[in-house]
Amino acid sequence: MATVPLPTEPEADSRVKAVFDDIRATRKTEFINNLWRALAFDPPLLESTWSEVKALMATPSLLDPLTKEMVYIAVSIANSCSYCVHSHTAAARAKGMSGAMHAELLALVSLAARTNHLANGLQVPLDAAFDAAA
Amino acid sequence: MATVPLPTEPEADSRVKAVFDDIRATRKTEFINNLWRALAFDPPLLESTWSEVKALMATPSLLDPLTKEMVYIAVSIANSCSYCVHSHTAAARAKGMSGAMHAELLALVSLAARTNHLANGLQVPLDAAFDAAA
Amino acid sequence: MATVPLPTEPEADSRVKAVFDDIRATRKTEFINNLWRALAFDPPLLESTWSEVKALMATPSLLDPLTKEMVYIAVSIANSCSYCVHSHTAAARAKGMSGAMHAELLALVSLAARTNHLANGLQVPLDAAFDAAA
Amino acid sequence: MATVPLPTEPEADSRVKAVFDDIRATRKTEFINNLWRALAFDPPLLESTWSEVKALMATPSLLDPLTKEMVYIAVSIANSCSYCVHSHTAAARAKGMSGAMHAELLALVSLAARTNHLANGLQVPLDAAFDAAA
Amino acid sequence: MATVPLPTEPEADSRVKAVFDDIRATRKTEFINNLWRALAFDPPLLESTWSEVKALMATPSLLDPLTKEMVYIAVSIANSCSYCVHSHTAAARAKGMSGAMHAELLALVSLAARTNHLANGLQVPLDAAFDAAA
Amino acid sequence: MATVPLPTEPEADSRVKAVFDDIRATRKTEFINNLWRALAFDPPLLESTWSEVKALMATPSLLDPLTKEMVYIAVSIANSCSYCVHSHTAAARAKGMSGAMHAELLALVSLAARTNHLANGLQVPLDAAFDAAA
Numbered sequence: 001m002a003t004v005p006l007p008t009e010p011e012a013d014s015r016v017k018a019v020f021d022d023i024r025a026t027r028k029t030e031f032i033n034n035l036w037r038a039l040a041f042d043p044p045l046l047e048s049t050w051s052e053v054k055a056l057m058a059t060p061s062l063l064d065p066l067t068k069e070m071v072y073i074a075v076s077i078a079n080s081c082s083y084c085v086h087s088h089t090a091a092a093r094a095k096g097m098s099g100a101m102h103a104e105l106l107a108l109v110s111l112a113a114r115t116n117h118l119a120n121g122l123q124v125p126l127d128a129a130f131d132a133a134a
Numbered sequence: 135m136a137t138v139p140l141p142t143e144p145e146a147d148s149r150v151k152a153v154f155d156d157i158r159a160t161r162k163t164e165f166i167n168n169l170w171r172a173l174a175f176d177p178p179l180l181e182s183t184w185s186e187v188k189a190l191m192a193t194p195s196l197l198d199p200l201t202k203e204m205v206y207i208a209v210s211i212a213n214s215c216s217y218c219v220h221s222h223t224a225a226a227r228a229k230g231m232s233g234a235m236h237a238e239l240l241a242l243v244s245l246a247a248r249t250n251h252l253a254n255g256l257q258v259p260l261d262a263a264f265d266a267a268a
Numbered sequence: 269m270a271t272v273p274l275p276t277e278p279e280a281d282s283r284v285k286a287v288f289d290d291i292r293a294t295r296k297t298e299f300i301n302n303l304w305r306a307l308a309f310d311p312p313l314l315e316s317t318w319s320e321v322k323a324l325m326a327t328p329s330l331l332d333p334l335t336k337e338m339v340y341i342a343v344s345i346a347n348s349c350s351y352c353v354h355s356h357t358a359a360a361r362a363k364g365m366s367g368a369m370h371a372e373l374l375a376l377v378s379l380a381a382r383t384n385h386l387a388n389g390l391q392v393p394l395d396a397a398f399d400a401a402a
Numbered sequence: 403m404a405t406v407p408l409p410t411e412p413e414a415d416s417r418v419k420a421v422f423d424d425i426r427a428t429r430k431t432e433f434i435n436n437l438w439r440a441l442a443f444d445p446p447l448l449e450s451t452w453s454e455v456k457a458l459m460a461t462p463s464l465l466d467p468l469t470k471e472m473v474y475i476a477v478s479i480a481n482s483c484s485y486c487v488h489s490h491t492a493a494a495r496a497k498g499m500s501g502a503m504h505a506e507l508l509a510l511v512s513l514a515a516r517t518n519h520l521a522n523g524l525q526v527p528l529d530a531a532f533d534a535a536a
Numbered sequence: 537m538a539t540v541p542l543p544t545e546p547e548a549d550s551r552v553k554a555v556f557d558d559i560r561a562t563r564k565t566e567f568i569n570n571l572w573r574a575l576a577f578d579p580p581l582l583e584s585t586w587s588e589v590k591a592l593m594a595t596p597s598l599l600d601p602l603t604k605e606m607v608y609i610a611v612s613i614a615n616s617c618s619y620c621v622h623s624h625t626a627a628a629r630a631k632g633m634s635g636a637m638h639a640e641l642l643a644l645v646s647l648a649a650r651t652n653h654l655a656n657g658l659q660v661p662l663d664a665a666f667d668a669a670a
Numbered sequence: 671m672a673t674v675p676l677p678t679e680p681e682a683d684s685r686v687k688a689v690f691d692d693i694r695a696t697r698k699t700e701f702i703n704n705l706w707r708a709l710a711f712d713p714p715l716l717e718s719t720w721s722e723v724k725a726l727m728a729t730p731s732l733l734d735p736l737t738k739e740m741v742y743i744a745v746s747i748a749n750s751c752s753y754c755v756h757s758h759t760a761a762a763r764a765k766g767m768s769g770a771m772h773a774e775l776l777a778l779v780s781l782a783a784r785t786n787h788l789a790n791g792l793q794v795p796l797d798a799a800f801d802a803a804a
Contacts, residue, residue, distance in 0.1 A: 001662055002669035003257045003357040004370065034258045035249075038669075042371035049252065056245050062235050067201055068242055071208045075246035075385075077523045078212030080348035080750035083253040084246070085525055086264040089673040093266070101196050102674065103712035106523045108202055111190050112209035112218070113519040114512040115169075117745075118183065119217040121479045121508045123137050123487055124168045125803075126537055130220040132227070133393075133538040133574075135796055136803040137491040138504065172803075176505035209519075211389045214482035214616040219391055223539040236540065237578035240389045244382040251381040251611075255345045255374045257353055259669075260671055267527075267672040267708075269528055270535035271659045271759040272772065302660045303651075306535075310773035317654065324647050330640050335603050339610045339641065343648035343787075346614030348750035351655040352648070354666040361668070369598050376604055379592050380611035380620070383571075386585065387619040391539045392570045394403055398622040400629070401404035401440075401795075405625040405793045406638065436794045437785075444639035451788065458781050464771050469737055470778055476741045477653075477782035480748030482616035485789040486782070488800040495802070506732050507741065513726050514745035514754070517705075520719065521753040525673045526704045532756040534763070535661075613791045621793055642791045646784040653783040657747045657776045659755055 002038055010040035019043075019050050026058045033087060066095045074109045136172055144174035153177075153184050160192045167221060200229045208243045270306055278308035287311075287318050294326045301355060334363045342377045404440055412442035421445075421452050428460045435489060468497045476511045538574055546576035555579075555586050562594045569623060602631045610645045672708055680710035689713075689720050696728045703757060736765045744779045 011017040020032055039046040057068060069092035076084035089102070097105070145151040154166055173180040191202055203226035210218035223236070231239075279285040288300055307314040325336055337360035344352035357370070365373070413419040422434055441448040459470055471494035478486035491504070499507075547553040556568055575582040593604055605628035612620035625638070633641070681687040690702055709716040727738055739762035746754035759772070767775070 001257065001354070001664075001667040002259060003255065003354060003666075004367070004668050006669040031263060033261045033263070035253055035256070038256045038258045039252075041367060045371045045375055048375070049249065052245055053249065056242055062232075062238050063204075063242070067204070070197075070201070071205060071239065071242050072246045073523070074205045074208045075212050075243050076250055077519050078209050079247060079250040079254075080522055081250035081253050082350075082522075082525060082752075083258050083260060084250050085523060086260055086671065086673060089266070089523075090264045098196075099674070099711060103715045104196050105205065106520055107715055107718070108190055108197070108205050109209050109523060110516040110519045111186055112206045113213060114516040115183065115187065116210055116213040116215035116218050117479050117512045117515040118173075118508055119169055119215050120213075120482055120484075121137065121475070121487060121491075121511060122169070122172045123135060123484060124172045124217050125136060126217060126220055127167045128537075129165060129167070130224045130539075131537040132223070132540050133542040135488065135798075135801040137488060137800075138501070138802050140803045175501055179505045179509055182509070207389070211385050214388055216388075216391060216484075216618075219389060220537065220539060223389075233540070233577055237581045240386055241581055241584070243389060244385045247385040248378040248382040251345050251378045252374055254348055254350075255341070255353060255357075255377060257350060262671075264673075265671040266674050267676045269530075269533040269659065269756070270661060271532075271657065271756060272534050272769070274535045299665060301663045301665070303655055303658070306658045306660045307654075309769055313773045313777055316777070317651065320647055321651065324644055330634075330637050331606075331644070335606070336644055338599075338603070339607060339644050340648045342607045342610045343614050343645050344652055346611050347649060347652040347656075349652035349655050350752075351660050351662060352652050354662055357668070358666045366598075372598050373607065376592055376599070376607050377611050379588055380608045381615060383585065383589065384612055384615040384617035384620050386575075387571055387617050388615075389539065390571070390574045391537065392574045392619050393538060394619060394622055395569045396403075397567060397569070398405075398626045399403040400406050400625070401408040403622070403793065404795060405622060405791065406635070433799060435797045435799070437789055437792070440792045440794045441788075443635060447639045447643055450643070451785065454781055455785065458778055464768075464774050465740075465778070469740070472733075472737070473741060473744045473775065473778050474782045476744045477748050477779050478786055480745050481783060481786040481790075483786035483789050484618075485794050485796060486786050488796055491802070492800045500732075503732050510726060510733070510738055510741050511745050513722055514742045515749060517719065517723065518746055518749040518751035518754050520709075521705055521751050522749075523673065524705070524708045525671065526708045526753050527672060528753060528756055529703045531701060531703070532760045534759070609791070613787050616790055618790075618793060621791060625791075642788055645791060646787045649787040650780040650784040653747050653780045654776055656750055656752075657743070657755060657759075657779060659752060 002034075004038055004041040006034070006037055007040050010037055013040065013043060015043035016040045016046060019046050022054070023050065026054060035083065035087065066092060066097060069095055070097070070101075070105050073105065074112075077109050078113065136168075138172055138175040140168070140171055141174050144171055147174065147177055149177035150174045150180060153180050156188070157184065160188060169217065169221065200226060200231060203229055204231065204235075204239050207239065208246075211243050212247065272306055272309040274302070274305055275308050278305055281308065281311060283311035284308045284314060287314050290322070291318065294322060303351065303355065334360060334365060337363055338365070338369075338373050341373065342380075345377050346381065404436075406440055406443040408436070408439055409442050412439055415442065415445055417445035418442045418448060421448050424456070425452065428456060437485065437489065468494060468499060471497055472499070472503075472507050475507065476514075479511050480515065540574055540577040542570070542573055543576050546573055549576065549579060551579035552576045552582060555582050558590070559586065562590060571619065571623065602628060602633060605631055606633065606637075606641050609641065610648075613645050614649065672704075674708055674711040676704070676707055677710050680707055683710065683713060685713035686710045686716060689716050692724070693720065696724060705753065705757065736762060736767060739765055740767065740771075740775050743775065744782075747779050748783065 206222045340356045474490045608624045742758045
């Protein structure tokens with residue numbers, strides 16, 4: 001199920017085909033996962049989404065590719081996006097995340113959630129030492 | 135303000151003093167931030183919280199210390215924990231996060247949030263290729 | 269699966285039947301979706317829930333019916349309620365949301381999520397100009 | 403600051419006065435907290451909100467009053483509602499929550515958050531044994 | 537307080553000045569709110585954020601400007617972004633949202649949150665009728 | 671599907687077997703639900719998770735066992751953890767939660783969500799009376 005029609009021949013649209021070709025070339029795989037197939041229902045939204053994901057996730061930057069995937073997993077867990085947790089965990093494994101690293105990441109995300117809830121429960125005042133704007 | 139009394143002499147309690155001493159020794163600083171001062175209202179909760187934070191955040195492991203702080207920031211932003219965002223951003227800076235790395239982290243967390251909401255809006259079916267349990 | 273039993277003959281209960289009749293009359297359809305069938309496990313909860321949904325969603329008010337469905341979708345995405353995203357997207361389409369409007373709504377919700385996470389990461393101080401209570 | 407004007411003489415409006423009188427009588431106190439003062443900007447919203455809070459929180463029911471406040475705190479922490487955490491923690495204390503009970507509640511909410519994030523990270527399939535609808 | 541330095545002379549940087557000039561021209565006001573001042577710590581992040589906000593929020597599209605602000609408020613409330621709730625409520629008022637419309641929006645967002653939590657508690661199975669991909 | 675392999679013979683690992691034996695003994699049942707089977711992919715994470723869950727949920731404390739399960743359900747709903755809502759609702763029923771208590775719990779969680787969103791929309795200032803740290 002999905003909230004939009006999943007086109008059966010998405011690449012009949014030339015804008016969709018151009019994005020799918022770029023996904024295949026950038027990721028060096030024939031596999032196009034369902035998020036992109038669903039976004040094909042609106043080519044401008046597909047284009048803008050892929051353009052941003054490519055710029056951050058498939059372009060060399062200060063953070064290494066695996067760290068970026070792990071941060072992405074962390075946010076996706078906290079936002080309870082089932083699809084995103086699946087897709088970015090698969091991507092992180094493909095980029096070298098071992099089972100032990102995955103376990104450490106899950107322990108870390110869970111610990112952060114624990115202290116997030118603790119601090120939100122205590123409503124602790126901010127320490128002046130944290131202020132970067134001072 | 136806080137939802138618990140902030141004890142004025144927390145270290146009069148020997149269990150609190152032991153934890154505070156360990157925080158100072160582990161972090162090599164005299165500074166004890168307000169979260170720990172607030173947790174002093176219940177020494178067992180203070181002990182168990184510090185014990186877990188120390189085990190994951192102040193002990194060498196597969197992920198390097200700065201990566202761990204950045205994952206912590208990411209989860210804290212998504213869970214909207216103002217105190218945690220402040221404390222872990224300060225910690226990440228102390229461990230070497232530059233302004234440019236901070237900007238990249240914020241761009242990455244924001245992008246993940248964007249696609250999390252997009253995927254949750256589309257309710258895309260999972261791709262079989264993501265299944266690690268197969 | 270569900271966390272409550274889904275009664276096979278919910279309308280055997282006269283209070284449930286009265287609510288289901290009102291849903292059919294209000295919505296001009298024979299279709300009763302699963303949320304209401306599940307709520308039949310507790311007639312008072314069914315009654316109070318339908319009563320509030322009807323008062324806001326099926327009664328003329330300042331906001332037009334389609335705008336109300338789009339706001340409902342937005343909140344449901346941010347709260348990660350899969351069932352609600354599905355049911356309110358179907359309702360919005362029935363009230364005239366085109367594919368292009370759906371795409372714009374998703375782009376908007378995603379952009380809001382992006383800047384929400386950015387602002388929560390920056391912990392920007394409030395501008396005095398925003399104060400409506402001044 | 404607030405996003406609505408806080409009326410200086412809210413009880414000049416007879417509908418607001420009626421609700422405030424009922425709050426004072428129900429809670430046996432002269433104190434009207436800011437949430438109600440802010441809601442006075444729209445008397446119908448004030449009336450419907452108080453009516454529901456009173457029906458659930460100030461009326462004898464299956465769950466005892468303190469348990470209800472603790473559940474309320476738990477949800478408010480997870481939804482990151484700073485105002486609500488403060489107001490319901492104060493209410494719980496007024497209904498008998500000791501410091502040790504508060505500490506246990508916070509430990510429990512934090513543990514739940516931890517395993518919520520762990521399960522959302524693992525994306526574990528549901529066990530058939532959990533199905534109440536079978 | 538903030539997690540980044542708030543530059544005192546942000547427009548000394550020509551890229552920042554260009555964005556601030558465009559904000560002033562687009563919004564027809566001299567007022568630059570703190571989010572943009574904080575983003576000045578990293579000109580590329582400032583540019584990409586403004587570029588997306590401008591494209592969606594300050595460009596004519598299928599949804600009218602006030603509807604877009606109300607959807608933005610809805611998402612910001614659900615994501616608990618205090619800054620965003622303040623800034624977009626102020627923007628919605630500037631675009632014509634009356635007090636009564638604001639009250640209706642808050643009632644609607646609150647109702648959606650209520651049924652989101654109800655449906656997430658019931659874990660109701662999806663109705664086949666909702667499937668747009670069929 | 672899951673993001674980790676579900677081992678077919680998890681108890682071939684002696685650390686996993688020890689935890690599973692303790693779960694069976696503590697809960698007085700042969701049933702080991704999927705969360706624990708999935709955690710078997712990393713025995714240290716399995717051990718630390720079970721150790722904390724056992725300490726809080728299976729050990730007599732100030733809050734009674736059913737109250738603890740209901741708080742757990744409340745947090746799991748707000749965090750949108752489908753698996754956790756299912757598992758803890760089943761646990762609460764096993765500990766005596768009737769259908770009517772379940773309905774009241776859901777009404778309460780939904781009401782809290784409603785006022786959480788209302789207060790976050792109003793951004794009401796805190797009342798000095800709430801301050802426990804004063």
